[in-house]
Amino acid sequence: MTSYHIDFEPVGRRGKCPADKCLLDCAHQLGVGILSMCGGHGTCHSCKVQVLSGTVSEPTPHEQEALSPQELKNGWRLACQTYPTSDCKLSVPPQSMTTPQRIQVEGLEVTVAPDPPVRAYQLQLPVSSLSDPRADSERLLETLEQQHQVHCSIIDIDVLRNLSPQLRSWNWQAQASVRDNEVVALSPWSSHKLGLAIDLGTTKIAGYLVDLENGQTFAAKGIMNPQVSYGEDIISRITSATKSPVEAAQIQQLTVTAINQLGVDLCGEVNAKPEEIVEAVVVGNTAMHHLLLRLPVEQLGLSPYVPAIREALDIKARDIGLHIASGAYVHLLPIVAGFVGADHVAMLLATEAWQAEGLTVAIDIGTNTEVSLVSDGKVTSVSCASGPAFEGGHIKCGMRAASGAIERLLLVDDQVEYQTVDGTPPVGLCGSGILDAMAQLYLAGVIDKDGRMKDNHPRMRTRQKQLEFVLVSKDEQDGHPAIVITQQDIRELQLAKAAIRTGIQVLLETNGCSEEEIKQVIIAGAFGSYINVSSAVTIGMLPSLALDCFRQVGNAAGMGAKLALVSRSKRAEAQTVARQVGYIELATAPNFMQTFVQATHIGRYNRGG
Amino acid sequence: MNKVKQISEAIVQLKWDEIAALTNEALEAEVPALEILNQGLVPGMSVVGTKFRNGEIFLPEVLLSARTMKTALEILTPILSQQDTPSMGRVAIGTVKGDIHDIGKNIVVSMLEGNGFEVMDLGIDVDTERFVEVVRDNNLQILGLSALLTSTMPMIEETIKALEKAGLGQKVQVIVGGAPVTQAYADQIGADGYGADAVAAVEKARDLIAT
Known part of the structure; x- marks a missing residue:
């Protein structure tokens, strides 16, 4: 097989790639994070790159549709559609990179009495001698028993492999980390007793370094999930992983490498080493969970969408390539269903929503939105395909919440007031800004309840036979392209908000409840924390309730992971939650279609015509 | 406005509650059923299609237009089938x-x-x-x-x-x-x-x- 030398700029990654690999696959092979929202199908146009030198295959119909003749002439191509035919040098523009973005790690702090699954004991072992020739393992276990009344019968094989030299070099003093009746780590006296909690999201990964003894968080950090380069949504990832075992292995490898780096970074902040982490907890949606564990995912993408396992799991961290103390375990919280995962369980655990008194809605908004309704101690959940619109996908000027994204927006007479992420000049709209724009245009009568734009505002104009509202004009930002909301954007948003509202509505109807009876709505997740709730209520995405009924709780899944990390009783509680939560397959719910069509209307949800 | 044109308008305006009466009136005025279909309903639906395509109307309106159309067809079909007019497909x-x-x-x-x-x-x-x-x-x-x-x-x-x-x-x-x-x-x-x-x-x- 012929291969070519491909050079990706400005990141400066280069290497040999086989001629039968498209540029996107070359990028992935070389570890260059190019966005691929559709998973390489040529439909999302997010993987635009410019060919600076060298020759490539002819443009495909997808590219002719996505790129103007001028762009094609200038070497712009879709990486997923283009194959090298010689050595090439490419430029990857920032908007095609899976660059660092604002990632929320904060969430409400819930305190729990630490009751960690791993405890550390300081040991002073008797020196081996001719008169005390016990094996080092016996010496260790018997000292634990004598000095701490802790009975252990197993020593992890990797601990055993290092036991003898370590005891001697540490002068017979050591700290043993014990989990149930197993010694999972041995370290010098007074080492850190660290735990790692990971919220493995489809788009983002949040990590927390926690003191196992007092439950205190030492450090927190969020990164992008590098799997984004295998597709934006869960289904694309599942499809990629199903293609071949090699691809599934690459996805797993990419994920665990990112988590390992996150662990190194977090430890760096407190001058610790990843080997001092003696327990980890991972929560994630079912697909993330299965991909991390290399469990089969094909059946997740096909009706009836069943997981391989629902129960909580304890496995050796090394079995999935996680670089923490070699004998340590990683605990995975239980799952509810194929599309309601451990992250939702963790959220219900952290917010205590599952035991709420009054009628409660708990919702985590994302590309996939999970909703639970708690009614008289009964918990019912659904998963809604809300799509990428609120993450900026399929929206003309949409983007993620990176620098320059308009995150808040207000229409004052004919002027648009806005606030951007990091306060930098505006370049596009992120989810919360998009939501505000829709609500503001509706309130101003620029769009009606059917979602139709009206040419009744000085900021309205027609481009390519389509009405659009100019939020920031070319003149208002020094000649940079105008930021607009188009009629088509409004249609995308109507679909997204209808999906979410339909989920809430089906839960209410299934439980014989009505909107007015809801006592509280808990909104979790990054998007949910940044939104202006009143905008979401205005367009009818969320129930029409007094604003003080809403609680924006931040990354509650991450908080749930932390609770499960430091508390054995919370782990047990998570099992109870997962078993107790019922699941409704939204698409098969009675009146699903009528409800959905009705929910596309903007404004307060109204069952009748 | 002639009857057929009114029917076409009714589809575009989503007048599902008026279409039955309009269709019956047209039949009473001896407009052939096939003409009501081809000159009234079909052009009406074509306008609906264009409006949907350019984003002017959305799913609820499209479904309502289909319902309006179906109401008229329910009246016309028995007549059309007597005349041995084949279905669209x-x-x-x-x-x-x-x-x-x-x-x-x-x-x-x-x-x-x-x-x-x-x-x-x-x-x-x-x-x-x-x-x-x-x-x-x-x-x-x-x-x-x-x-x-x-x-x-x-x-x-x-x-x-x-x-x-x-x-x-x-x-x-x-x-x-x-x-x-x-x-x-x-x-x-x-x-x-x-x-x-x-x-x-x-x-x-x-x-x-x-x-």
């Missing part, structure tokens, strides 16, 4: 194996019915064998295959292959659609047509039958 449609999503498919069904097609709705999660059986046992012009997920999209191709294997490739024309499906995919798997949306699907069905 016979279509079977379903969501492929592994997929249970049917909003899009249901909208296509409504639009097809609204446009005078006879539609067999096979539902969701339909086995390829069932599609083959239906094509073999019925005199159909069009088979519609829908998938919402990238993970179930390959079942569209499987179904087309199964039809060919059963020697039914020439018996029916296949139109494919659904969120992840594209024209390029349709071409690649050898489908006869692609419907980007419900309006396009109806137009495609009409074109394929005409040729």
Whole structure:
């Protein structure tokens, strides 16, 4: 097989790639994070790159549709559609990179009495001698028993492999980390007793370094999930992983490498080493969970969408390539269903929503939105395909919440007031800004309840036979392209908000409840924390309730992971939650279609015509 | 305004509660049923299609227009069938194996019915064998295959292959659609047509039958 030398700029990654690999696959092979929202199908146009030198295959119909003749002439191509035919040098523009973005790690702090699954004991072992020739393992276990009344019968094989030299070099003093009746780590006296909690999201990964003894968080950090380069949504990832075992292995490898780096970074902040982490907890949606564990995912993408396992799991961290103390375990919280995962369980655990008194809605908004309704101690959940619109996908000027994204927006007479992420000049709209724009245009009568734009505002104009509202004009930002909301954007948003509202509505109807009876709505997740709730209520995405009924709780899944990390009783509680939560397959719910069509209307949800 | 024009307007204006009366009035005024269909209803639906295409109207309005159309057709069909006027065409449609999503498919069904097609709705999660059986046992012009997920999209191709294997490739024309499906995919798997949306699907069905 012929291969070519491909050079990706400005990141400066280069290497040999086989001629039968498209540029996107070359990028992935070389570890260059190019966005691929559709998973390489040529439909999302997010993987635009410019060919600076060298020759490539002819443009495909997808590219002719996505790129103007001028762009094609200038070497712009879709990486997923283009194959090298010689050595090439490419430029990857920032908007095609899976660059660092604002990632929320904060969430409400819930305190729990630490009751960690791993405890550390300081040991002073008797020196081996001719008169005390016990094996080092016996010496260790018997000292634990004598000095701490802790009975252990197993020593992890990797601990055993290092036991003898370590005891001697540490002068017979050591700290043993014990989990149930197993010694999972041995370290010098007074080492850190660290735990790692990971919220493995489809788009983002949040990590927390926690003191196992007092439950205190030492450090927190969020990164992008590098799997984004295998597709934006869960289904694309599942499809990629199903293609071949090699691809599934690459996805797993990419994920665990990112988590390992996150662990190194977090430890760096407190001058610790990843080997001092003696327990980890991972929560994630079912697909993330299965991909991390290399469990089969094909059946997740096909009706009836069943997981391989629902129960909580304890496995050796090394079995999935996680670089923490070699004998340590990683605990995975239980799952509810194929599309309601451990992250939702963790959220219900952290917010205590599952035991709420009054009628409660708990919702985590994302590309996939999970909703639970708690009614008289009964918990019912659904998963809604809300799509990428609120993450900026399929929206003309949409983007993620990176620098320059308009995150808040207000229409004052004919002027648009806005606030951007990091306060930098505006370049596009992120989810919360998009939501505000829709609500503001509706309130101003620029769009009606059917979602139709009206040419009744000085900021309205027609481009390519389509009405659009100019939020920031070319003149208002020094000649940079105008930021607009188009009629088509409004249609995308109507679909997204209808999906979410339909989920809430089906839960209410299934439980014989009505909107007015809801006592509280808990909104979790990054998007949910940044939104202006009143905008979401205005367009009818969320129930029409007094604003003080809403609680924006931040990354509650991450908080749930932390609770499960430091508390054995919370782990047990998570099992109870997962078993107790019922699941409704939204698409098969009675009146699903009528409800959905009705929910596309903007404004307060109204069952009748 | 003449009666036929009024009927056309009623479709565009979504006057589902007035269409029956208007249709009956036109028949009483001895406007031929075929003229009501071809000069009134069909042009009305075509306007609805254009408005949907350019974003002027959305799903609820499209469904309402289909309902309005269907109400008129229910009055006209008995007369048209007496006159031996054939239906627009016979279509079977379903969501492929592994997929249970049917909003899009249901909208296509409504639009097809609204446009005078006879539609067999096979539902969701339909086995390829069932599609083959239906094509073999019925005199159909069009088979519609829908998938919402990238993970179930390959079942569209499987179904087309199964039809060919059963020697039914020439018996029916296949139109494919659904969120992840594209024209390029349709071409690649050898489908006869692609419907980007419900309006396009109806137009495609009409074109394929005409040729």
